[in-house]
Amino acid sequence: MESVCRIRDTIRRIVPGKGGDCTLLLGSEKTAVIDTGMAYCADRLIERLERELAGRPLNYILLTHSHYDHAGGVAALCGRFPQVQVLAAAHAKRVFQRAGAQREMRRMAQVAGRLFLGEEEFEKKARALTEYPQELLRVDRAVGDGGVISLGDLTVQVIETPGHTNCSLSFFLPQQRMIFPSETVGCYIGGRRIDVSVLTGFEAALRSVEACRQKRAEFVVSPHYGLVTSVSAEEYFDIARGEICAMHEYLRERFYRGESAEQMLAESIRDFWENRSGDDEQQPQEAFAINMRATIALVMAEGRVDG
Ligand SMILES: [Zn+2]
Structure with a gap:
């Protein structure tokens, strides 16, 4: 390493x-x-x-x-x-x-x-x-x-x-x-x-x-x-743009389905953390969860404004 x-x-x-x-x-x-x-x-x-x-x-x-x-x-x-x-x-x-x-x-x-x-x-x-x-x-x-x-x-x-x-x-x-x-x-x-x-x-x-x-x-x-x-x-920049939009869409869809922040977090851990490529652990799961909570809060706040 x-x-x-x-x-x-x-x-x-x-x-x-x-x-x-x-x-x-x-x-x-x-x-x-x-x-x-x-x-x-x-x-x-x-x-x-x-x-x-x-x-x-x-x-x-x-x-x-x-x-x-x-x-x-x-x-x-x-x-x-x-x-x-x-x-x-x-x-x-x-x-x-x-x-x-x-x-x-x-x-x-x-x-x-x-x-x-x-x-x-x-x-x-x-x-x-x-x-x-x-x-x-x-x-x-x-x-x-x-x-x-x-x-x-x-x-x-x-x-x-x-x-x-x-x-x-x-x-x-x-x-x-x-x-x-x-x-x-x-x-x-x-x-x-x-x-x-x-x-x-x-x-x-x-x-x-x-x-x-x-x-x-x-x-x-x-x-x-x-x-x-x-x-x-x-x-690289095209891929980054695509991934940012895809993450936004992934969470937005769940927000509009009425999912709670906890549900969204559990699903994100399953879809992104547990499915990450290889077994190369680069950060504790806690760090992933802290970050993901912030992303989810962002999408939820935006969704509430959109009404
Ligand atoms: Zn960072």
């Missing part, structure tokens, strides 16, 4: 354990990671990063959003690289300032740690997962549309892509024509399939897909997957 994959010589995808990934960008002047994976394997991520950085400092952490499987490693990385600057959406900055969100990050770190490490390993790491100073989980600088982070010969453009969360950001590398679409645009799972998770707005999600498409990227690096090679970028 753990691996380092060279997408390009200076762009390396690091998977320190199940459920989270991180891409290291080695610019001629500065270095950055996109996302930090989950907290339970942040120690392994740091080991890999140190090897790949080969003595260079880590300058930036860019966050696609504030969820525990993307930002879980922030505290550990800020502890290890005290000079690093964390860049994320203004909304993510506000999220990390809330005691409730900080608690939830620690709680989900434990849930995932138990699942992926096993009880014995988990017990050894439990304290490190939860007992870190709150200021280590932070955003130093808010970035948004039009934001550019220069790493020397590598440049990162920021695209706001809300829909999965309000703080979702996608990143585009113009020289490489490579895009890192946020989870709003979904997670590629092979073939012509993308898992979508829209928690804050379907219309916003569709606009976000188009905002990414407009960059005319040639290469797509999908969250939890890596470089997509079996479909083109254009097809």
Whole structure:
């Protein structure tokens, strides 16, 4: 499961354990990671990063959003690289300032740690997962549309892509024509399939897909997957759009049939969670259920307005 994959010589995808990934960008002047994976394997991520950085400092952490499987490693990385600057959406900055969100990050770190490490390993790491100073989980600088982070010969453009969360950001590398679409645009799972998770707005999600498409990227690096090679970028965005609409339709149909949120959740778990391809568990079922509840609430609220 753990691996380092060279997408390009200076762009390396690091998977320190199940459920989270991180891409290291080695610019001629500065270095950055996109996302930090989950907290339970942040120690392994740091080991890999140190090897790949080969003595260079880590300058930036860019966050696609504030969820525990993307930002879980922030505290550990800020502890290890005290000079690093964390860049994320203004909304993510506000999220990390809330005691409730900080608690939830620690709680989900434990849930995932138990699942992926096993009880014995988990017990050894439990304290490190939860007992870190709150200021280590932070955003130093808010970035948004039009934001550019220069790493020397590598440049990162920021695209706001809300829909999965309000703080979702996608990143585009113009020289490489490579895009890192946020989870709003979904997670590629092979073939012509993308898992979508829209928690804050379907219309916003569709606009976000188009905002990414407009960059005319040639290469797509999908969250939890890596470089997509079996479909083109254009097809990727078509598939994402189709999946977002299909999920919307799936829930809307059930809402109009009069199903309760609990019924819709049970069916979604059966249709999407239990039917997911392979046995590759990338997140605890609880995380899936939390997300699905938000999607269902969104469709129900919309349905009530439509009357
Ligand atoms: Zn997420």
